Amino acid sequence: MRAARAPPHWPALLLFCLCGLWVQGCAGTLPNHAEDQALPTAQEYRSENGVVSAVLEAREDTVKIGAVSIDAMTYNGSYAGPVIRVRPGELIRVHLINHLREATNIHFHGYQGSPKGHSDNMHVVVDPGQSFDYELRVPLTQPPGLYWFHSHLHGDAERQVMRGLSGTWIVEGLADQLPPIRGLAERLLVFKEDRLETSNEPFVNQVLHRYIRSISGNLSTGFTMRPGETQLWRIANEGADQPVRLVLQDHTFRIIARDGAATTHEIDTGELRIDPGGRVEVLIDAGPPGRYELSSPGVYTGTGKVRRLGEVEVLGIPEAPSPQLTQFPAVEDLRLRPAASTRTLAMTENPAEGEFYLDGKLFDHRRIDTRVPLGAIEEWLIRNDSDEYHSFHIHQVSFQVVEINDVPVPFDGRRDTVEVPVRGSIRIRLAFTDPLIVGEFMYHCHVLEHEDRGMMANIEVYDARGPGQEICTTGR
């Protein structure tokens, strides 16, 4: 471990136009590969006596995604990534061994505990051949739901995540908050993306255009449901740069949680959109017997192109759908609290230089960009003063979106990752009220290409009263 990250060396990657990627990437229909038809069993770690212990070996691997071989970086050989299941109050121990030929580290996305020491500390750098013991106490107040962890090494995060260095953590207890979902069949869908610089395979070139979007480690997937059966799908976008759009033919997604936290009510939609780093948890009520296509419409192409991701076959003995959810956990509407400070944040870029900025500055790990006293409720206006897609994410705290493009947004819960519209803005409220988060952490664009190229900043939450003083901790 090094104590701090040296100034970044920019990897010799080509700047990659998001629009161009989607224009190329979404056409065509994938052939059915027999090996695609089942979701692989993830390597799962569960807690014993309040502790979940995982050994994660970061290494280079050649992995098969459907019929396509890619040069991957994985934890323990699994491209889809391991899964850690934990409950609030328990301890996560991860022994990271770096077998790569380059440095790496791990960020636990959505973790609302300490950013210091061996916890979710972004100043940790694990050099090749070295190891590091992460130890994270899951706060009792951590919302139960879906989270993920990934490499967060500034300058290399996009490439390492694209090649596979991520996994999933699930905080158990969602059914305690939403009892009608107890006992439902549960599916975990992990989306990742990779792009190959070259390929000799016509299928990869002509159908995939060398853009490998995978679903739980496969090019496509398929599974069955009974007519009327309700399932819980937990869907994570662990891709580096791209939003995921998802449609299940003739079916509705009943959103019950987003970014690991229950929403304030059920939100029904025919099409999911998940920003990079984002997660949703949805209920699906299976329709009449038949085969239904799972697909991803293209983003920004305007051409209506669709990538087929698999299908759900509905067959067997009918079941009664689970009842509508009427009771959701109480979450405070942060608009009802006075904001101690209002800040404005601009996302800008210089395409000619391949540089991306927050407030006109490239990231510098030695610089604290924002200082916030513990206990503050703040309002941030985040502007996208550029012509491309950005996604805002902050470590350690979730936030409430109150406006998009100056239009008020109905309160429906907290997020930790959200799109900032092109040439538009979002206004969010953040509660820096939990003493656990005192320390330094980061906020950034979760298009990791942009983060690597500078669109990130440091925040310090400090305890103005000094350690050991009473601080109001309501308003999470």
Ligand SMILES: [Cu+2]
């Ligand atoms: Cu961005």
